[in-house]
Each structure stands twice: as C-alpha cells, then as structure tokens.
Amino acid sequence: MGDMAIGELAALTGVKIPTIRYYEQIGLLPPPARSAGNRRLYDDRTQRRLVFIRHARDLGFEVEAIRQLLDMCDQPDRSCHQADSLARAHLADIESRIARLETLRREVQRMIDECSQDRICHCRVIEVLADHGQCLHEHH
Amino acid sequence: MGDMAIGELAALTGVKIPTIRYYEQIGLLPPPARSAGNRRLYDDRTQRRLVFIRHARDLGFEVEAIRQLLDMCDQPDRSCHQADSLARAHLADIESRIARLETLRREVQRMIDECSQDRICHCRVIEVLADHGQCLHEHH
C-alpha cells in the first residue's frame, strides 16, 4: 500500500499519465521519489492531492487558484494570519458557482419533468443562467 | 434596445471581443446580422446566449456540453423525445459538481472560522475534496 507506479496512479485517479507529469513540471505536484531504474514512485498523499487537483480543475478552477488553495494547506500557520482574505475570496467564488449550478439544475430538472409528462417543454436554461445578478466577477 | 455593436456586447457581458468572434467561428453563436459597413450587429437574444456560455464555461463545462445544452434549447420538441437521457446525464453531472463544491465550501468556511478565533487551523481541503465517492465519472 506504499508506493505505486505512475500507471497505477493514473488508473486510480483518472488523470492521464502525461498530465501527471505535466502537473509535476508546473509544480502542482512535488517531484516524486524514483526507483532504481528512474521510474516515479507515488504515495497515498500525492494520490489524494492529485484527485483534489482533478476535481478542482473539473469544477472550473484555474491552476493558479488551485496552487493558492494547496499552498494554504501546505503552510497552515501562515495561512491563518496572512491568507484570510484570500480564503474569503475563494469562499465567495465557491458560493457563486454553487448558486449558478443550482439555478441550472432546477431548470434542467424542470425540463426533464415536463418531458416525462409528454408535455411540450420550453427550454429556459439560457434565460435562467444568463441572469447576471449572481455573477460576482466585475467585468471592470 | 435593438442592435448593438460587438464592443458594447463585450462590455455588457464581460466576454472579450476576440472571444465573441471565436464563439461565432466554432458555431456556439450564430453569425450575426451585419451593418452596411460589414460590422456585426447583435440583439438581446444573442446577449443572453453569450452570458449563458460564459457562465457555463466558468463552471467548467466543456464547449461540447454547452453545445448540447444550447441545441436542446434551440429544438425543444426534438429535445423532449430524443434527448431525455442526455438531459438526465447533464443533471447528474450538475449535481455532482454541486456536491463537490458544497464539500469544499464547508471546509474553506471552517478554516476561516478557526482562523478568526486565532486557533491554529489545519487544512483538510485536500482530504475532503479528494474523496472519490461523489465522483460520477467512471475512469474506465
């Protein structure tokens, strides 16, 4: 249960092998230990970190935001006193995403419900997610 | 309230001018009307569509998924009878994203709360979002 090869890590996380090497290259993953024959050896900690990165990317966070979140985790005491506003900004961003996704979810659900009753369903997905009220990003 | 130039559309939506032209090029936006001097003229409908695209991209949806959602909207009756399973798949995807974001939100909130009390806060963001139980995508 200790070390695993890059192929096994890829299979467990769903992240492709070149992508794992790319994350190492840009510093999202630390350089792993190497075997005698120069193969990368990963532990469980790196596996969890990689799954976190994958989910965060999948949710639309940019690499730089993920790097900040990971840095807060790597340096918990510095995080407490220096990164509070950063954490609050991330929280607001997360809440905005949740709100927009829930709006979208309600509309898609409504479409499915209407369809299941053989009613003609009018799609309001655009109108509903096009509402800019929930958008936190100021477009300068 | 009728037609607007591309610059105004960009200012209203927060989508950059080259990006708007790019969306037209790949078929996410329909080719707009043109003025006598060949400038693009947009209406409110296209504006809403563009804001939808922007939010969906920001939430991590790929262009192809957005295209499917827009197609369902453009052809509501076909959507009812042919795209039900597609809509259900999108719904499951959306719910997975919401669940992961709420997990992340709780942990970031907890970090902020602990920090505000000057306690040493340990970051569990990785452990918490690294949980694969909520991940709907099978990694074959």
Add this chain to the structure above:
DNA sequence: GTACGATCTCTAGCGACTGGAGAAGCAAGA
C-alpha cells in the same frame, strides 16, 4: 477632409493538456 477610435480579417501566441517517437527498464516464459 482629416483625425481618431471601433471594427474588420488574419495570424501568431499562450495555458493546459494530449499524444507520438525512440530509448530504456523490467517481469515472464521458451
């Protein structure tokens, strides 16, 4: 009419992967 900003097309670059070429590692069977 001319100055100047907005828009046009075209092309090249960037961020975040993704895939291939060719060489080397390594476990398993003849």
Add this chain to the structure above:
DNA sequence: TCTTGCTTCTCCAGTCGCTAGAGATCGTAC
C-alpha cells in the same frame, strides 16, 4: 539467458480554448 512485450522514460509537436497583435477599413466628430 535470451527475448517478447508491456511500462515508463524524456523530448517535442499538436490540440483546444481562448487572447493579443498587425494592418486595413469604417464612421463619426471636428
């Protein structure tokens, strides 16, 4: 021991989704 075959190595080129110039044209305002 050799060799077949799969994995991994590095390097590099390509893709997707934008993004930023270059140079020409439009179009309003003096």
